[in-house]
Structures are given as structure tokens and as C-alpha cells.
Amino acid sequence: VEASIPEPQRAAWKKFSAKEFSSKEDFEAEVVRHIETTLARSLFNCDEAAAYGGTSLAFRDRLVIEWNKTQQNQTFADPKRVYYLSLEFLMGRALDNAMLNVGMKDVAKDGLSDLGFRMEDIIGQERDAALGNGGLGRLAACFLDSLATLNYPAWGYALRYRYGIFKQEIVDGYQVEIPDYWLDFNPWEFPRHDVTVDIQFYGGVRKYMDESGKQISVWENGEIVTAVAYDAPVPGYGTKTTNNLRLWSSKASHGEFDFTKFNSGEYEASVADQQRAETISAVLYPNDNLERGKELRLKQQYFWCAASLFDIVRRFKKSKKAWSEFPNQVAIQLNDTHPTLAIPELLRILIDLEGLNWDDAWDIVQKTFGYTNHTVLPEALEKWSVPLIQHLLPRHLQIIYDINLQFLQYVERSFPKDRDMLGRVSIIEESQPKMVRMAYLAVIGSHKVNGVAELHSDLIKTTIFKDFVKIYGPDKFTNVTNGITPRRWLHQANPRLSELIASKLGGYDFLKDLTLLHKLENFVDDKDFRKEFQEIKYANKVRLAKYIKEAQGIPVNPSGLFDIQVKRMHEYKRQQLNIFGVIHRYLELKDMSPEDRKKMQPRVSIFGGKAAPGYWMAKTVIHLINQVSKIVNADKDIGDLLKVVFLEDYNVSKAEIIVPASDISEHISTAGTEASGTSNMKFVLNGGLIIGTCDGANIEITREVGDDNIFLFGNLAEDVEDLRHGHFYGGFEIDPQLKRVFETVRNGTFGDAGQFSALVNSIVEHGDYYLVSDDFKSYIDTQKLINEAYKQQDEWLTKTITAVARMGFFSSDRCIEEYANEIWNCEPLPPPEKNGA
Numbered sequence: 001v002e003a004s005i006p007e008p009q010r011a012a013w014k015k016f017s018a019k020e021f022s023s024k025e026d027f028e029a030e031v032v033r034h035i036e037t038t039l040a041r042s043l044f045n046c047d048e049a050a051a052y053g054g055t056s057l058a059f060r061d062r063l064v065i066e067w068n069k070t071q072q073n074q075t076f077a078d079p080k081r082v083y084y085l086s087l088e089f090l091m092g093r094a095l096d097n098a099m100l101n102v103g104m105k106d107v108a109k110d111g112l113s114d115l116g117f118r119m120e121d122i123i124g125q126e127r128d129a130a131l132g133n134g135g136l137g138r139l140a141a142c143f144l145d146s147l148a149t150l151n152y153p154a155w156g157y158a159l160r161y162r163y164g165i166f167k168q169e170i171v172d173g174y175q176v177e178i179p180d181y182w183l184d185f186n187p188w189e190f191p192r193h194d195v196t197v198d199i200q201f202y203g204g205v206r207k208y209m210d211e212s213g214k215q216i217s218v219w220e221n222g223e224i225v226t227a228v229a230y231d232a233p234v235p236g237y238g239t240k241t242t243n244n245l246r247l248w249s250s251k252a253s254h255g256e257f258d259f260t261k262f263n264s265g266e267y268e269a270s271v272a273d274q275q276r277a278e279t280i281s282a283v284l285y286p287n288d289n290l291e292r293g294k295e296l297r298l299k300q301q302y303f304w305c306a307a308s309l310f311d312i313v314r315r316f317k318k319s320k321k322a323w324s325e326f327p328n329q330v331a332i333q334l335n336d337t338h339p340t341l342a343i344p345e346l347l348r349i350l351i352d353l354e355g356l357n358w359d360d361a362w363d364i365v366q367k368t369f370g371y372t373n374h375t376v377l378p379e380a381l382e383k384w385s386v387p388l389i390q391h392l393l394p395r396h397l398q399i400i401y402d403i404n405l406q407f408l409q410y411v412e413r414s415f416p417k418d419r420d421m422l423g424r425v426s427i428i429e430e431s432q433p434k435m436v437r438m439a440y441l442a443v444i445g446s447h448k449v450n451g452v453a454e455l456h457s458d459l460i461k462t463t464i465f466k467d468f469v470k471i472y473g474p475d476k477f478t479n480v481t482n483g484i485t486p487r488r489w490l491h492q493a494n495p496r497l498s499e500l501i502a503s504k505l506g507g508y509d510f511l512k513d514l515t516l517l518h519k520l521e522n523f524v525d526d527k528d529f530r531k532e533f534q535e536i537k538y539a540n541k542v543r544l545a546k547y548i549k550e551a552q553g554i555p556v557n558p559s560g561l562f563d564i565q566v567k568r569m570h571e572y573k574r575q576q577l578n579i580f581g582v583i584h585r586y587l588e589l590k591d592m593s594p595e596d597r598k599k600m601q602p603r604v605s606i607f608g609g610k611a612a613p614g615y616w617m618a619k620t621v622i623h624l625i626n627q628v629s630k631i632v633n634a635d636k637d638i639g640d641l642l643k644v645v646f647l648e649d650y651n652v653s654k655a656e657i658i659v660p661a662s663d664i665s666e667h668i669s670t671a672g673t674e675a676s677g678t679s680n681m682k683f684v685l686n687g688g689l690i691i692g693t694c695d696g697a698n699i700e701i702t703r704e705v706g707d708d709n710i711f712l713f714g715n716l717a718e719d720v721e722d723l724r725h726g727h728f729y730g731g732f733e734i735d736p737q738l739k740r741v742f743e744t745v746r747n748g749t750f751g752d753a754g755q756f757s758a759l760v761n762s763i764v765e766h767g768d769y770y771l772v773s774d775d776f777k778s779y780i781d782t783q784k785l786i787n788e789a790y791k792q793q794d795e796w797l798t799k800t801i802t803a804v805a806r807m808g809f810f811s812s813d814r815c816i817e818e819y820a821n822e823i824w825n826c827e828p829l830p831p832p833e834k835n836g837a
């Protein structure tokens, strides 16, 4: 334990140690104090932004007290810790979450009202912490919530991007990206200017023999950039445990190098150096499921891995335990391959800096790391060019080659007859230039590899990692089906539903054990319960309709069927299938007589999602949706029978309004392409049904809720390859109803047809890789089935309630227990009953 207050002075210290507010009056006093002194505002110039500031700071104080105690307790107990390395944490807003997890939201609401503010307005002032792209980043955020709630001693490590995911604006139907400078006022982070790590880049490696004849490698020269820690508290729900999310920010190091320049009068050059160093953590790469191989991205990855590992090793060394104990004290989870450089970096620390031999170091490394794979899409699998790594990280390249050598020798001994095996599994791809296959390095350097849903975990074993199953045996590979935190995705997003459930189940225990939801099945026939359940769904749709009117200017009728697809724009997720289906419905309605139209189920088709800035096809789909929206919404024949909405700038806080308002949500990826999906779980938990393909977690959702309570359609993963093959080598007929849709697009009904020709041609002429045509008929037939099912409101309601009751499996708490037991081998550390006074 570090320098501390001497014993005789501690009494004075304890007397004045910070206290948590617990009454409404104390809360108000804290808010006013923070507004007047911390923010230097007064009752004459306190707007909602200032009130948000004061409220957040009041709650932050509470979190900090518990955070300090948690960290102190963990330091004393020194248990095995979990480190979750993720380049993305899509946290969303913190205030609402803090209030709910601390259990003081009602008190705060009354207090704010005394001070002249409404809770919703204050919550609405906060900007999202949007340090992620989509599902992968949000999963990491849900995991942090569960780790804290379950009292695991766990830290998240990431980068403190100055710019999160861009803000999306739609201008004339096109996506425009606006930088997200989110740090103007962020009360939730604590700069730790005393916690820094110097990170090296470039330079070269000098090798020599020491007196004992041992090979020594020294990585020297090059450039140094300093990593500064910024910490954010992560409160658990209904527990005092408050964990830490540590974000690294880059700045120029103030080593001698700088000062020479400075002293020699090159002031401008030294400022330029400063700026160059700061660009490392400047911006989140906005690609989801797509890797672009940019040098700055590799720099980010190493910078973050090296800073985090230095920090982890520093903490371990304080315990003065033997190195062999490292894997008993430390579990590191690699969230996708982005942190794979942590593997050669830990080897470098152990061998070059701490003097361990290769075998001991390798043993420690393999026992320490676990790797989660999130995709089988080839364009998302990371590969870095050998010359680039050689240039940026010369010592790491040597280590990677050494790992590969040992590995290939082992493979050769085990499979002497399989001559092609070595080339297939080598970490180095023999291309021009040579490439380092990061996923292979991650598999080889970890003791467990997991996929994120059953189908996906099976697929990785038969496709991308097939040979590795032969080499290591099947036990190295496992499945942890994704989950979501019910605190944010039920209690926070849908407070009325949460309250209704609590009233039936006798309290909020289900928020900590979601399987308790099964008891709701006892109430499926309870009249009052059904009525209220239905009213809540309606109220949530009214709330969304109001938001759509405000944000997009489109009036929508809340009694229509709300059909929602919100997620990153990607061809494999098939928003194009959805919009072609919408066009098909539009044409059908136009064909009908006014009498026949009256029999039709009114629908609202809602889309939302960002396209990566360089992803033209995804942007074209956004444009088409907006064009269809413009034409259809203005068509007097159609009225409320069909409204099409593209919601701008989909993000976490908007999801909290959107998710509880769905009747149907769309999870319609080409089978075998969506590793899991997690919004599918959120929608069902909030009383919406799914139209989906047999892909990712949809399959397990079906297993849990029953196939009467989900609408599945389309080809199966096992048939995809043959179908694709057939498109090229057999005759390939576009579905006739889809053909008609294409004709309408081509005749200019939705504006300049030339804009959409690449999209149409990707299907008609270029092999329809995502099987839009193959699945079209079964998709629109299923949509018709949904229209009919929705008219039977009573049965529909039974389906939705039943589905909610059966969603217990999809809590991220269950995921964390599985990771802890199967991969990390670690235990919770509950906070002491009474913190020693």
C-alpha cells in the first residue's frame, strides 16, 4: 500500500471524510453547491445544462466514494482480476444509469422538481459517450455493468478518443458525417496525470549475448509517446461495487528529445510533435465489421495494449508474487483481434524486461489470455502487413515470428502427413506483401477461444479455425452466447414495464436474476396485467411517434404496426431486403381498390443506422430509404397504411426510446453472417416480436421463446454456399416480385435511377452474394403473416408476454458467469458488509 496518512492523524481525516447524501434535502444541497461553486453559476443563470452538471456532480461524488472503497478493498484482498481489453465501449449516457444503479432516481426527481427542473429534460442534456461502432462496443458496455453488478474485480481498458462515432445527419436523403467532439463537459472522467506510461514506436532491435551466453534483445531508439490514464467509475446495480474503466489518452512525451528541440529554438516543430502524438487517441475508427489496415489504427492498437499491459504488470508486481502466479492473478479477455498485440507485448515484457525464458513466458501468456471472436466475415478479419509491423514494432515482429516458428514446429510434429497444413495455419500469410493474420495469433496465444452465439461458435470451428480444432482439440473452443444488461435495456429504457413486472413478481429481484421473469407466464391470462402491458406498449409507441415528429417531421399513427430495423448499415444485415419489401408493399397497396385497402393493416417502417463513411453501397441504401420515405409518405392514396421513416443518428440513447416501441423488429441477415446480434434480445425483452433469419442468437431466442412467438424465414446457413455457387454457375432467376420492385426503382419512381443502379446490379448482375432474391418471397410472405397475426390483438399480446417471460437466458449477467467459470477462473469479491470506520 502506498504512502498514506500517519496513524495519529487518521482520526481527523476520518471525521471529515466525504459522506454520501441520502435524503432529498441533502441531494438538493449538493446540486446547488456544485452549480454555485464547481460550475460557478447561480440561480440567475442556471439553465438545464447547468442543472445537468450539478446533478451529475452530486451523483458522481456518491460514485467516487464507493469507487475508492471498492478499489481499496480490491487492493487489500488482491484477488484474481479480470481485464477486458476492448477498443470500443459504447457506454451511452451515464447519469440515468448512475441514479438507477445507486437506487436514488426518485429522490433526485423530487429534488430536481423542487429546484425547478424536470428529470427527463436533465437526463436529455447529456451527450452519449459513443466510443464504439455497434454491437461489439455495446456488448463491452453491458459486460462492464454486469461485472460490477456481480461484484467481479474487473477493469475495462480502452482509448480516450477525443472524437467518438460521428454524428449522422441526413441532407437531401444522403448521410453526412459530423465529428463528435464529446469532451466539452464530461463530469464522469478523472484525469490521472500521475498515471502515465511511455510507449515506444519505430526504432530497431540490438541483440547480444550476456556473460551467461543468453541472447538479449534490446529495442532502442525510435519515438516515445506518453499514455495518460483517464478513469471513469462503473457502478454496479444494487451493490456498492464500483469498478473502473481506464481510458488512455496520448500526448507527447517530455523526454530529452523534446527539450533539445525546444532549446534549439524549434518551438513550432516541438508543437507539431505534440500534435502528432495526440492524434493517436484522437478518433474512433468508424468501421463496423470492416478492417482498413491503416497505420494509425495499428498505432492505436499498440499504444493501448502496451499502456494497459504496463499498468496490469505494475499492479501485479506490487503483490511481490512469483511470475508463475501471474495467470492466477490476471485474466485478460481480448474483445476481438483488436488487442492481439497484447500477446507479443506481454512476451516482450516477460522476456526482454523481466528476464524470463521463452517457455516460462509463453506458458504464462497462454494461460492469461482468452479471445472472443465476433465475426466470420472475411473483410472484418484483421491482417497487418509485415513491412508495416517491422517498421512500427520491430521487436514485436521478431516475437511473432518466434511464436510462429514454435507453433509450426509443433504442427509439423503432430501432422507430418498433411503437407498443406503449415501454409494454411501459419500466422504469416505468404502474400505480397506478407501479412500477419491476427486471428491466428490470437487463437495460438490464448487458452480459450469463444464465439458469441451457438451457431457462430459452431461455424468458427468448421470454417476459419477448422485446422486449429484439429491441432488443439475441440476443448479450446467454446461458446458464450451474448446477452444484454436488463438494467439499461429494461429498467432504464422501459421504466413502466419494469415497474409492472416488479408489481407482479413482488419486487425488482428479476433485474439481478432475469430468469425470474419466467413467473410472468402465470399472468398471461390476468386481465389487468394484460391491459396494462398493452397500454405500456402503446404509450411507448406514442413516445416514439412524438420523437419522430419532432426529429424527422413525419407524423405517424401510433396504432399502426411499428416495424423497426435499427443497426449499422451493412449489406450482410440486409436493410436492402427490408426496403425492397417496403416498396413491394407500396406497389401492392397502389394496385388495390380503396375498399380493399381499408382491410389492410397500417404499418410504420422505421429504419436507423450509420454507414461507415467509405462504404458506398451502405450509403446508397440509406439514400434509397429516404427517397422511398419521401414518395410514400406524400402519397394521398396511402395515408396511414404505410409510413417510412429514416431516423437520423441512431445511437444508444435513441435506442432507449426506440426499442420499447416496436411491434416487430427486423434481424434479417443472410444466414451465417451475423455472429449473434444483441438488439434482437432487447426488442423481445421489451415486448416486441421478431422477424428474423435462422442466424446468430435468433436461433437461441427461438429455442427459448418457442417458435410460435417469433417469425422466422429464409434460407439456412448450411445452404448458403451452394446457393451462391448456383448464382454463378447455374441459371439464376431473380424472384418475380423483386423484379417488379427493381423495375419501379429503374423507372425513376424514387428519383434518379442511376443512383441505385449499383445496388440493383449487385443482385441482378453480380451474383447476389447476400441472397436477397433467394429470400425475398419467404420474407414478404412472412410479413403478410405478421399483418394477419397483428390483427388478432389478443393472441399477439399473449405472444409478446410469453416471449418476455422466456427471455431470462439473455442477461449479460449469465454471460459474465460463464466467462468467469469457463474462461477466467475467477471469483466475485463482494464489498465488505460494513466498511471499516
Ligand code: OX2
Residues within 6 Å of the ligand: 134, 135, 136, 139, 288, 289, 336, 374, 375, 380, 452, 482, 674, 675, 676, 677, 678, 696
Ligand atoms: C458484432 C457482430 O457483428 C454482432 O453479430 C455481435 O452481436 C456483436 O459483435 C457482439 O458480439 N464487429 N462488430 C461485431 O463483430 C465485429 C468484428
